[in-house]
Amino acid sequence: MDEAKTIAQPDPKLLELLVCPLTKATLRYDREAQELISVKAKLAYPIRDGIPIMLPSEARELED
Amino acid sequence: MSNSRATDADGMETSYGYSTVSGREEKQSRVNDVFHRVAKRYDLMNDLMSGGLHRAWKDTMVSWLAPPHRKGWRFLDVAGGTGDVAFRIVERTGRRVEGTVLDINASMLGVGAERAARKGISDNLRFVEANAEDLGLPDSQFDAYTIAFGIRNVPRIDRALAEAYRVLKPGGRFLCLEFSEVDVPGLDALYETWSFKGIPAIGQRVANDRESYEYLVESIRRFPNQENFAGLIRKAGFERVTYRNLTGGIAALHSGWKI
Numbered sequence: 001m002d003e004a005k006t007i008a009q010p011d012p013k014l015l016e017l018l019v020c021p022l023t024k025a026t027l028r029y030d031r032e033a034q035e036l037i038s039v040k041a042k043l044a045y046p047i048r049d050g051i052p053i054m055l056p057s058e059a060r061e062l063e064d
Numbered sequence: 065m066s067n068s069r070a071t072d073a074d075g076m077e078t079s080y081g082y083s084t085v086s087g088r089e090e091k092q093s094r095v096n097d098v099f100h101r102v103a104k105r106y107d108l109m110n111d112l113m114s115g116g117l118h119r120a121w122k123d124t125m126v127s128w129l130a131p132p133h134r135k136g137w138r139f140l141d142v143a144g145g146t147g148d149v150a151f152r153i154v155e156r157t158g159r160r161v162e163g164t165v166l167d168i169n170a171s172m173l174g175v176g177a178e179r180a181a182r183k184g185i186s187d188n189l190r191f192v193e194a195n196a197e198d199l200g201l202p203d204s205q206f207d208a209y210t211i212a213f214g215i216r217n218v219p220r221i222d223r224a225l226a227e228a229y230r231v232l233k234p235g236g237r238f239l240c241l242e243f244s245e246v247d248v249p250g251l252d253a254l255y256e257t258w259s260f261k262g263i264p265a266i267g268q269r270v271a272n273d274r275e276s277y278e279y280l281v282e283s284i285r286r287f288p289n290q291e292n293f294a295g296l297i298r299k300a301g302f303e304r305v306t307y308r309n310l311t312g313g314i315a316a317l318h319s320g321w322k323i
Contacts, residue, residue: 011190013190014164014190014192017164017201017202017205018192018200018201019200019201019202020200021194021195021198021199021200022198024202024203048170049174049177050177050191051170051173051174051177051191051192051193052192052193053170053193053194054192054193054194054195054199054200055168055193055194055195056198058193
């Protein structure tokens with residue numbers, strides 16, 4: 001990523017709307033890590049260039 | 065290998081153009097590759113492939129949708145990465161409505177988000193990368209669900225339609241634009257030649273990628289025809305399902321309502 005550019009911020013209204021595609025449960029936004037956390041599915045969905053990626057195949061698995 | 069039309073959702077799950085692939089994961093990953101390769105020239109290629117007709121078809125789609133010029137009206141455009149349909153809907157309403165553009169392909173979304181910023185309509189649109197089969201969106205949120213030239217690339221059409229139904233509000237509208245079965249004698253033969261000779265040749269010249277465009281043409285031929293696709297939409301729960309042929313059935317617009 002080009003560090004000279006400011007990181008695109010995701011749309012707050014979109015973040016409020018999104019749910020986990022597997023469990024349909026609401027998500028917690030981790031601004032620092034730019035991730036959306038699904039507690040039930042134990043997955044962290046990444047946000048890249050301000051675009052949330054709601055694909056389990058792209059998500060990071062969370063440990064207990 | 066099969067070059068006849070699928071008649072139901074199952075027939076599309078493992079078809080990759082005329083080839084049969086091992087399963088829906090392989091279909092999805094091969095389709096992803098095609099769209100990563102073509103993303104930057106996708107809209108130009110659509111112009112060349114359809115002789116500019118795709119623009120008229122998309123305009124017709126938005127006219128049939130007739131979005132109200134009302135703030136708070138919300139649409140979801142699936143497989144709409146480059147923003148072609150979403151921009152039209154937003155502009156048609158004097159930039160009043162808001163839309164979510166969803167695509168499984170990051171390259172296509174990147175093109176769309178950049179174009180939205182350049183047009184100054186980023187405030188009306190949000191971009192999200194997700195799968196049409198598992199939307200990652202809550203129930204009953206949208207007044208309209210649109211999908212243009214996307215559904216034939218989805219491995220499990222029935223699941224995509226069920227998701228469309230789920231996220232629409234009661235009273236919400238489903239509208240799908242897709243290539244279909246030509247119903248005009250004479251035009252079918254001409255279209256056949258154009259599709260299998262002309263389009264891959266253009267893909268070769270403009271994008272240096274014959275194979276991706278061969279896939280696109282073959283996938284068009286495999287997709288269920290107007291009546292069979294209307295049946296799938298009804299099966300997902302939609303009511304008052306109708307369709308209109310565009311340019312002799314080269315494309316068709318299907319409409320349904322969540323009542």
